[in-house]
Amino acid sequence: MSLKLENVSVVYGEGTPFRKVALDNINIEFPKGKITGIIGHTGSGKSTLAQLLNGLNRPTSGKIYLDGKDIWEKPKEISKIRFKVGLAFQYPEYQLFEETVGKDISFGPKNMGLDENEIALRVAEAAKLCGIPEDSLSRSPFELSGGQKRRVAIAGVMAMRPEYLVLDEPAAGLDPVGKTDILGGIINYKNETEGTVVLISHSMEDVAKYSDMILVLKEGKVFSYGSVEEIFSDIESLANSSLDLPQITRLFHELKKRGLSQRDDVYTVKFGEKLLREKGIANA
Amino acid sequence: MLKDITLGQFFPGDSILHRTDARIKILMLVVYLVFVLCAKTAFAFGFVVIATGLLVIISEIPLKTVLKSLKPLLFVLLFTAVINLFFANGDNILWQWKFIKIYREGIENAVKMVIRLTSLVTGTSVLLTYTTSPLDLTDGIERLLMPLKKIGVPVHDFAMMMSIALRFIPTLIEETDKIISAQKARGADFESGNVFARAKALIPVLVPLFVSAYRRAFELAEAMECRCYRSGVGKTRMKVIKTRPADYIFLGMSIIACIGIFFLNQVVIPL
Numbered sequence: 426m427s428l429k430l431e432n433v434s435v436v437y438g439e440g441t442p443f444r445k446v447a448l449d450n451i452n453i454e455f456p457k458g459k460i461t462g463i464i465g466h467t468g469s470g471k472s473t474l475a476q477l478l479n480g481l482n483r484p485t486s487g488k489i490y491l492d493g494k495d496i497w498e499k500p501k502e503i504s505k506i507r508f509k510v511g512l513a514f515q516y517p518e519y520q521l522f523e524e525t526v527g528k529d530i531s532f533g534p535k536n537m538g539l540d541e542n543e544i545a546l547r548v549a550e551a552a553k554l555c556g557i558p559e560d561s562l563s564r565s566p567f568e569l570s571g572g573q574k575r576r577v578a579i580a581g582v583m584a585m586r587p588e589y590l591v592l593d594e595p596a597a598g599l600d601p602v603g604k605t606d607i608l609g610g611i612i613n614y615k616n617e618t619e620g621t622v623v624l625i626s627h628s629m630e631d632v633a634k635y636s637d638m639i640l641v642l643k644e645g646k647v648f649s650y651g652s653v654e655e656i657f658s659d660i661e662s663l664a665n666s667s668l669d670l671p672q673i674t675r676l677f678h679e680l681k682k683r684g685l686s687q688r689d690d691v692y693t694v695k696f697g698e699k700l701l702r703e704k705g706i707a708n709a
Numbered sequence: 710m711l712k713d714i715t716l717g718q719f720f721p722g723d724s725i726l727h728r729t730d731a732r733i734k735i736l737m738l739v740v741y742l743v744f745v746l747c748a749k750t751a752f753a754f755g756f757v758v759i760a761t762g763l764l765v766i767i768s769e770i771p772l773k774t775v776l777k778s779l780k781p782l783l784f785v786l787l788f789t790a791v792i793n794l795f796f797a798n799g800d801n802i803l804w805q806w807k808f809i810k811i812y813r814e815g816i817e818n819a820v821k822m823v824i825r826l827t828s829l830v831t832g833t834s835v836l837l838t839y840t841t842s843p844l845d846l847t848d849g850i851e852r853l854l855m856p857l858k859k860i861g862v863p864v865h866d867f868a869m870m871m872s873i874a875l876r877f878i879p880t881l882i883e884e885t886d887k888i889i890s891a892q893k894a895r896g897a898d899f900e901s902g903n904v905f906a907r908a909k910a911l912i913p914v915l916v917p918l919f920v921s922a923y924r925r926a927f928e929l930a931e932a933m934e935c936r937c938y939r940s941g942v943g944k945t946r947m948k949v950i951k952t953r954p955a956d957y958i959f960l961g962m963s964i965i966a967c968i969g970i971f972f973l974n975q976v977v978i979p980l
Binding site: 442476479481504507508511512513514517519520521522532533536537567581582585 | 720721722884887888890891892893894895896897898912913914916917920921
């Protein structure tokens with residue numbers, strides 16, 4: 426039971442001067458119940474990949490299997506896939522359209538054909554997961570701040586209760602508090618529904634902090650794939666893919682170079698702090 | 710998807726036609742339209758076909774792309790051909806079945822109309838839309854309309870409005886595409902149901918689209934004001950369009966071809 430891509434390639438604008446290979450022979454399986462982070466530079470094919478997963482985009486060649494079934498086997502039933510694999514786009518706050526926040530969140534569940542009670546239940550649940558206060562549900566989404574709008578939009582996807590939740594840059598352009606709120610909401614969702622999460626980001630910090638597995642994309646190809654430790658231990662190859670390491674990792678690298686630390690496998694501030702405390706360097 | 714609809718259909722390239730001054734191309738198009746519409750005899754039409762073919766060749770646009778621009782015209786072409794074929798009157802009946810009569814004049818007219826329409830569309834797309842970038846085009850129009858400024862027509866403002874509108878078409882198309890995808894991801898259905906259901910299904914797309922169009926308009930206006938934009942007063946150009954000798958030769962050739970049509974109209978070959 427998983428979401429799996431087999432030899433998937435996507436080519437845009439075949440036969441025109443604008444031809445572009447967005448994804449080149451991708452093979453990957455997203456493990457169930459885990460958070461897989463996808464990192465890569467602008468134009469590395471992250472967003473194209475996201476839209477493949479829920480059938481918005483069709484691969485030029487290759488197959489996508491959801492729980493062992495080819496999702497394009499019956500193209501007419503592709504919308505059913507979209508309820509199983511929920512996708513929140515980059516800057517999803519621009520998709521809000523309803524009069525009230527509550528109505529907007531219920532758009533997805535309504536399209537699933539659920540009954541009123543179930544819809545109300547799911548809206549309340551999704552709002553809670555994303556930290557949207559109850560009295561906000563009757564307000565217009567256009568009165569909210571950017572970060573709040575983003576939360577409403579993501580709650581709109583969560584309300585469909587997808588088994589797989591794909592998020593394209595959910596924290597882009599938010600302040601640190603907004604970022605923690607949104608990413609925390611995603612963790613809550615995963616824990617509560619035992620769902621699988623695919624988190625796309627170009628921020629190494631976020632990916633290192635929240636993911637179990639990491640996929641690095643470079644120019645449409647899989648550059649590397651593995652657990653957080655595996656990916657960040659190979660510093661040189663990551664630098665080659667011109668991605669930034671988390672700041673804390675870079676700090677520990679420099680410390681090691683200067684003989685001040687034995688470890689360079691530090692990816693989160695929390696772990697770094699713990700190490701420093703053990704050595705008695707940091708004081709609370 | 711929506712991205713495939715490129716308004717203006719500019720096809721990047723480096724052919725002679727791509728490099729020709731946009732103003733000259735606009736004038737050439739006017740001359741070309743006269744040229745096509747004045748052709749009367751078979752000889753003249755032959756010349757039109759050859760000239761149009763030459764334009765396609767020097768534009769270096771793939772034939773497939775040119776033919777694609779004719780596709781929406783297919784119905785109109787068939788319609789005019791059929792009308793001309795069956796409803797024209799003449800002296801020479803070729804074929805008759807009950808009340809349907811086909812005259813030689815009918816066939817001639819049908820062929821001429823088809824050539825005329827195809828040439829008009831092909832010529833316009835090859836001369837202007839395929840080989841001129843939208844920005845060059847508005848620039849060219851602005852320069853050509855300059856004389857109207859003397860009588861108080863705000864030519865620059867119109868050109869600016871046109872540039873901005875053209876500039877934002879791809880942006881808004883992309884935005885529409887994104888919003889449609891986002892709503893589809895939430896299970897929106899745009900394809901089934903009757904007319905009313907489909908119109909209603911567009912609300913989740915139109916509302917965010919309008920909101921974002923307004924937002925963009927205000928942002929742009931503010932950015933322009935911050936840079937002290939005040940219409941065309943005292944503004945110089947970064948890219949000055951220069952007309953080269955080759956451009957004049959081009960224009961001259963098209964005028965000669967246009968005049969040539971009138972002579973060819975005099976030549977009647979006995980069929």
